[in-house]
Amino acid sequence: MLYVLIIVIVVVAIIFLIRGLKPANQSLERKAITKTENPVILLIIDSLMDEPLKQAIKKGRAPALKYLIEQGRYYPNMISSYPTMSVTIDSSLLTGTYSDKHRVPGLVWYDEKEKRLVNYGSAKEEVFKLGIKQVVKDNLYHLNHSHLSRDVKTIHEKLAEKGLESASINALVYRGNEKKTLNLSKVLSKLDIMPESFQIETPLLFSYGALAQFSPTNNQNTQLWERYGFNDKFTAQELKYLIQNGKLPAFTIAYFPDLDKNVHEKGPINHIDSIEKTDKQIQEVLNAYESWDEAVQSAIWIVMGDSGQAKVGKDKTKSLIQLNEILDSHYKIHKITEPVKDDDQIVIGYNERMAFIYNLDPNITLEEIAGHLQQDERMNLIAWKSGADVHAAANGHKEKLTFRPNGDYKDPYGQSWWLHGDYSVLDLSVNNRQIEYGTYPDALARLHSSLHSHSGNYIIVDAKPGFEFAGEGTPVHPGGAAHGSIHEQDSLIPMIVTGTETKPEHMRVVDLYPWIMNLPSLAD
Numbered sequence: 001m002l003y004v005l006i007i008v009i010v011v012v013a014i015i016f017l018i019r020g021l022k023p024a025n026q027s028l029e030r031k032a033i034t035k036t037e038n039p040v041i042l043l044i045i046d047s048l049m050d051e052p053l054k055q056a057i058k059k060g061r062a063p064a065l066k067y068l069i070e071q072g073r074y075y076p077n078m079i080s081s082y083p084t085m086s087v088t089i090d091s092s093l094l095t096g097t098y099s100d101k102h103r104v105p106g107l108v109w110y111d112e113k114e115k116r117l118v119n120y121g122s123a124k125e126e127v128f129k130l131g132i133k134q135v136v137k138d139n140l141y142h143l144n145h146s147h148l149s150r151d152v153k154t155i156h157e158k159l160a161e162k163g164l165e166s167a168s169i170n171a172l173v174y175r176g177n178e179k180k181t182l183n184l185s186k187v188l189s190k191l192d193i194m195p196e197s198f199q200i201e202t203p204l205l206f207s208y209g210a211l212a213q214f215s216p217t218n219n220q221n222t223q224l225w226e227r228y229g230f231n232d233k234f235t236a237q238e239l240k241y242l243i244q245n246g247k248l249p250a251f252t253i254a255y256f257p258d259l260d261k262n263v264h265e266k267g268p269i270n271h272i273d274s275i276e277k278t279d280k281q282i283q284e285v286l287n288a289y290e291s292w293d294e295a296v297q298s299a300i301w302i303v304m305g306d307s308g309q310a311k312v313g314k315d316k317t318k319s320l321i322q323l324n325e326i327l328d329s330h331y332k333i334h335k336i337t338e339p340v341k342d343d344d345q346i347v348i349g350y351n352e353r354m355a356f357i358y359n360l361d362p363n364i365t366l367e368e369i370a371g372h373l374q375q376d377e378r379m380n381l382i383a384w385k386s387g388a389d390v391h392a393a394a395n396g397h398k399e400k401l402t403f404r405p406n407g408d409y410k411d412p413y414g415q416s417w418w419l420h421g422d423y424s425v426l427d428l429s430v431n432n433r434q435i436e437y438g439t440y441p442d443a444l445a446r447l448h449s450s451l452h453s454h455s456g457n458y459i460i461v462d463a464k465p466g467f468e469f470a471g472e473g474t475p476v477h478p479g480g481a482a483h484g485s486i487h488e489q490d491s492l493i494p495m496i497v498t499g500t501e502t503k504p505e506h507m508r509v510v511d512l513y514p515w516i517m518n519l520p521s522l523a524d
Helices: 002-019 050-058 063-071 086-095 124-130 132-147 155-161 186-190 224-229 232-244 258-266 272-286 292-298 323-328 366-374 443-450 509-517
Strands: 040-045 073-079 108-111 116-119 166-169 178-183 197-202 205-207 251-256 300-304 320-322 346-351 354-359 379-386 389-393 401-410 416-421 428-431 434-437 458-463 468-470 492-498
Touching: 040 272, 050 063, 050 272, 050 492, 063 272, 063 292, 063 300, 063 492, 086 155, 086 509, 108 346, 108 354, 116 132, 116 346, 132 197, 155 166, 155 251, 155 509, 166 232, 232 251, 232 272, 251 272, 258 272, 272 292, 320 323, 323 346, 323 354, 323 366, 346 468, 354 366, 366 379, 366 389, 366 458, 389 443, 401 434, 401 443, 458 468
Parallel strands: 040 251, 040 300, 166 205, 166 251, 320 468
Antiparallel strands: 073 492, 108 116, 178 197, 300 492, 346 354, 354 458, 379 389, 379 458, 389 401, 401 416, 428 434
16 A cells, blocks of 8 residues: 555645645535444555554554454454555455456556556656656556456445445545546646546545545644655544544445555564554544444444565565566566567566566567576466466476366365366365465465456566565565565455454455445345
């Protein structure tokens, strides 16, 4: 979430400087919100992980989260989608599908039709190299309105069809049925820096930092030093305002982004103080009720992370995998500061500990490229597709694993597969044609979906814990932590549920959609 917000923050900062813009308050007075018994409130805490959460609770530094766990149920190992980047995870959460259906492949990917890299907002250096206008379009418009497939419907869209209202607070993926205008800047539009405005589709209640907010008293949390509203305090105050003013709809999703930044900087363990700060904001929300007991009796609460993070070593020369350097002696690599040229052979889309490598030269095979990459012992997995088959290789394994859906092997999620080769490449245990996953949860479905998430001739590369990929201006975290990988350290997240005895069919983010839609207050 952190790096996606960078571009939004930059945009808002420029608009504030040019126009002296005040936060865009929305009047809720004329919005007739139907009161729902036991509404659903979903809080997403970016990069919340099980072990640090348990440590924070043990030390008495997360009383709100402890209380919610005691009043409900705790699931420590929910499986995220892949790559473990916020835009893809949020799309899976809101549509109940993996990326082969929702079509948001990752934070950065190559659009074969438009012959350009799509970047929703990684490190500011990469954003400026690609061009701020295009990144603004991708982030503020294309993500929700043209890249997120129209063949799937979000929770917001489905609820609107049932006549139920919903709210989105600081969530990156939010598409709903309400038409709104997001105004940017006439001056910057004339200077060709960004569009003047966007026509967007949102749920009935939509809050997005200083660009759209409910509470007229929340302005103190939209200042420059508060990242223009993209912070935990802003999210908590917006949700608190809905509760106190009787405007809470049937379903609300609220994003708490601050923890992610601190985990990136401090690593996957040493950030309990940051969990404590987020917990204080959740206390603020619970305090909007007469008591915390009333809060859990009045609503169904779901609190969850979105991805884990794996440690990145301090030594940049070892921990940062420079894909350009590995491949440059063999192929002509596209430079992100330039348009894709006819003689470019390779385009790379970096997603921290995962990357897409696109082969533009029909005379080069994906297996050839994979062979060069497999020699680097820092590579976790290398995967590519050929017809209906997916191939996965790994350093230290002479044989690859080949698989495709609809075979005689069954996994714990009711999915069937055809398998051939070295099962240990994906750390699979197979007994009587029953598949059990090890280090890479739900690896077959997640890899298959990612390799079918968008058109193109490409390879997926995945880094071992301790390492991340680095390119021209990409965000890197030596001595800290990063995500993106299919490894369990990046993939397993906790979830707290109060107010219902039901649970998802499987403990995967992709299974939350049907479960949420069938909760009593949202079901038909």
